[in-house]
Every structure is written in structure tokens, then in C-alpha cells.
Amino acid sequence: MSAPKVRVRFAPSPTGGLHLGGVRTVLFNYLFAKQHKGDFVLRIEDTDQSRYVESAEQYILDCLQWCGLTPDESPAVGGRFAPYRQSERKAIYREYAERLVAQGHAYYAFDTTEELDAKRKEIPNFQYGQLHRGDLRNSLSLKTAEVEHLLNDGVPHVIRIKIPEDESVRFHDMIRGDVSFETNLVDDKVLLKADGMPTYHLAVVVDDYLMKITHAFRGEEWLPSAPIHILLWRYLGWEADMPQWVHLPLILKPDGHGKLSKRDGARLGFPVFAMNWFDAKTDELTAGFRELGFLPEAFVNLLAMLGWNAGTDQEIFTLDELIANFSIERVSKAGAKFDFEKAKWYNAEWIKKLSAENLMPKVKAILEGKGIAVNADAYLIKVIDTVKDRCTLLPDFYQQAGYFFIVPAVYDLAAVKPKWTDTKTDFFSALITRFTEAPSWEAMHLEIEFKYLLEETGFKIGDVMLPLRIMLVGGKFGPHVFDIAALLGKEETINRINLALEAFAG
RNA sequence: GGCCCGUUCGUCUAGGGGUUAGGACGUUAGAUUUUCAUUCUAGAAACAGGGGUUCGAUUCCCCUACGGGCUACCA
Secondary structure, eight states, rough: OOOOOOEEEEEEOSOOOOOOHHHHHOOOOOOOOHHOOEEEEEOOOOOOTTTOOHHHHHHHHHHHHHHHOOOSBBBTTBBBOOOBBBGHHHHHHHHHHHHHHHTTTTEEOOOHHHHHHHHHHHHHHSSSSSTOOOSBBBTTTOOOHHHHHHTTTTOOOOEEEOSSSEEEEEETTTTTEEEEGGGSSSOOEEOOOOSOBBBBHHHHHHHHTTTOOEEEEEEEEGGHHHHHHHHHHHTTTOOOOOOEEEOOEEEEEEESSSSOOOOHHHEEEOBBBBSSSSTTTTTTOOOOOOHHHHHHOOOOOOOHHHHHHOOOOOOOHHHHHHHHHHGGGGOOOOOOOOOOHHHHHHHHHHHHSSSSSHHHHHHHOOOOOOTOOOOHHHHHHHHHHHHGGGGSSHHHHHHGGGGTTSSSSOOOOOHGGGGGOHHHHHHHHHHHHHHHHOOOOHHHHHHHHHHHHHHHHHHOHHHHHHHHHHHHHSSSSSSOOOHHHHOOOOHHHHHHHHHHHHHHHH
């Protein structure tokens, strides 16, 4: 018997932006699938019509594409097991729910939300389960004739799983090892809602079975409901095909406590979503890593290292390296607090690692977004090469590269004016002459010209170097001054010295 | 409250019955760069507590504490 082809799925509900933790779940799914030459499926769990947000599905697709974690099967590209939207599979679930009822593993329940709320208030630690199900309105407590009557009258009802008494449900989790729950403490969860839609519990089991999922990755918050799923696999007669469970540790708030949430991003000043998310209902824009200037390579890399490591000192990984090295055994059990400082470090490393050619389109977009036209790509590439080591996020290229394209709008006058003298004006006038006559415009030669003039005039390098920098770039930043001048070219360099001289004199 | 999962520097983590408990981010100091950053060097910084088991426990077991998750006709 050969092992079945590895098939994994990411099954988000389209209710809003895609969270860091969600992307990491995708990533671990993807890495595992690709390592085993398996399939990665995207299934949209849109069974909650009240929380459904129309643009969310496309947004999720876009996020995955940006990250380079493209699904093999999805609502967008289809696949052998289509449809991949649970709302379009609605009819399938009822059949299985009814089968469970027929087998005695589930039952109809007619209680209204109000009635249940009242029960919860009345009885502390109320559970819809063995203790109370006899006192409620369901096909277990009601007479058969009455149930039939209610059903025929179309009275709204749900189907609940009948959790057995005094059993212990044990299962193996690839990260946590053996886990067990007592059924007496598990309640009779709703399987099929009154609107005919399945709940997550039924849908995930049915679809994982039908879609031949072999490994079920999900966040640790699902661990407590795992016994329901195990029971369902068993009652539906599919236990032999049950996937391996992989409950991933959670990503936690960096400061206080608890799961990282959208609110934390706004509160602490860092993104939580992969890409910008606009909520049309509240008119609220939530920042994304992409728009903040993260490279997808860095984003994927930093997410991989949140809860996993290769067992070596290597921290910078390409996607292919992650695929080659990933292993579930090396995923940690404990939740990880998200550290934005480290996240930025990953991005800086990736900017350094990637070639200027590779970075060019993104930098160009940053500059153009700031109204700086880039006409020559070859020039931009040279510029990127000289400044990329000083950039952490993509927008840093605006400050670090912008002045290669436009004359500084403002000068750091506070750094020059207090020490400015007429003799300095003379020095720079002489420098213009020397530069004008310079036979070569290479950085090294410009520096030599500069130093000759220093000797002639008796200035110290410290007196005039900073002013020259500010003339060319506007402030105290950027690469070596003569590298800048060399790239700027003779005409532009001289032009900027002239312009600055006027500004400094005023 | 109940149930489940977890616990090594501030953070992400390596390690594992006998180690100077390693790396990275951040931080501190210094070098380089007469800008800023990069880079380099050095430093501070951790096994939650209590019981066992053992010649020996941070590592194995138990308890406690703490943290987290779940406890919806949401996923």
C-alpha cells in the first residue's frame, strides 16, 4: 500500500483582512505540501452569511499571490474537487447530517436562540449535552410524532451531534503528541444551522474527506473542538481516511497578552494584515505589510521563523530553501510573541540580498508615488546598488535615492550656516572650476581633485566635506559624497553646488 | 468557573541527565565610515517555583504558579 498523495488545505472564512497568523498557516501548509510534492488547496469557508464580506475572497487570493504561495486548487482556478466555496456545496452537507441523525449520532433541535440564552443565564456552565438535552426541545426529548409534526410544519431547527457519554477521545497531533478529551465535557455542537448551512464542524470534516485532505493544519485555537471532528470522522465511517492533525501555535501580542489581533497593529504601530485592508462598512483602512514596504520574500521568511527553525543558525531562507528544510517536528509548541523590530531586520536583510535589478520595479513605484519620474532604468539600478544597504523598508528608498533624481528641496541649513564663511564660498567656487575642468568623472578622481584644492586653500576636510554633502543631497545622510557626485554627473553636480551656494549665502 | 495546550536571555529560539546553556533581534561599549546607515569587535542578559528519580537535573516524573486557547445556529 503506497501512501496517498499529500494534500493540504487552507480554509479561511472571507470576513476581512488576512492576518499574520493566517498567512503563516498558509505557509506551513504550502511548505509541507511542496516538500512532499503534494497539493495545496484553498477552500473558502463562507458558511456564515452574516459575517460574509464580498471582497475578502479576492483579497485572500491576492495576498497568497503576493507571497508566492499560490494554491493548486481554489475557487479561482478550480480543480478536481470543485466547487471550493462551501456556500456552493450547501446541499452536500445536509445529506451527511441526516445520515448522522438516521444513525443516532445526531438529532434535530428546535430550541430558539432566546430559549438557549435564557438557559445559559439560568444554569451556570450550561452545556447543550447529556445533562440538559433531555430538558430541551429536540428529537431526543420530544415524542416522534411531535418531531415529525414540527418538521413537516417547517419549524426552524438545527441538527446537533449527540456526544456519547463516558468516553475518552484520544488522537495524535503531529506537534502536540497525544491529546485526549473526556466526552462528558464536550457539548452537542450544532452541525447544520437553521438556514441549512453547515457549521465549521460539519463542513470541515465533510470537505476534508471529500477533498482527500491528508494533513489538516490549523491554529491551536481549534484544539478544543478536535474531539467533535474526530467523532464525526468516526461516525461517518471515514476514520481510516482521517487526516493527520497539525495544530499550530498561536502568534501572540508583543506586549500584553493574548492572540495578536487587528487592533494591536493600530495600537502598537505595525501591520497585522498581509496587505492593506479596507473595510467598506466602517470606512476603515488597516495597514498591510506589503504597503508598508515589506518584500514578500522577507515577509514569508519572518513568518516561517515564528515558531519554526531549521535547527541551525541560518535565519535567512528563500522559499525554496524553506520547502527543502521545513519539518513539522521542528515547529515549536508554545505561542510566539510577534516582534516588529525583528520583522524589519528580515526586510533589511532581504533588501541587501536581492539584486538591484530585482528591486528596481518596486523602488521605481515608490519614487513615482512621490512624484519623482524615473526615465532611465539603468541609472536607477546603479542608484539602488549604492543605497540599498541603508534601507530597511522600501519607502526608505525615497529618502536614500530621491535626491539622485531631483534637486534637494530643502537643505539642512542648521548644519552649515553657523560655520559658513566667505572663504568657504571661495572654496566651492574654485571647486566648480576644478570640477568643470576635470578630465575624469570617476569618484576616485573627484576625491583627488577635492583634496588638491584642500591643500591649496588650507581647509580641513571636516570644514567642507559636510557642506558638499548637503549641497548634493540636502542633509546628513547617503553614501560617500564622491560616489554621489559621480552618479549625478558633472553638470548636475556643478549645478547643485551653484544652487546651494545661493541658498547658503542668503 | 470548567476543559485543553504551553513555560530557556526583554523578544524569536538552539540544546539536553554532567555544557563556560549557543545563535539571532533589540540593547550597551568600541573600531571603521570626518554624514547617516552598513560592516566588524566586545559586553550585559535566560533554564518559573517546589518536591521527587538519580552519583548528578535546566533536561525525566509529580504538584503549584503563571501564560494562552476554547467554552455561539463565528470561524
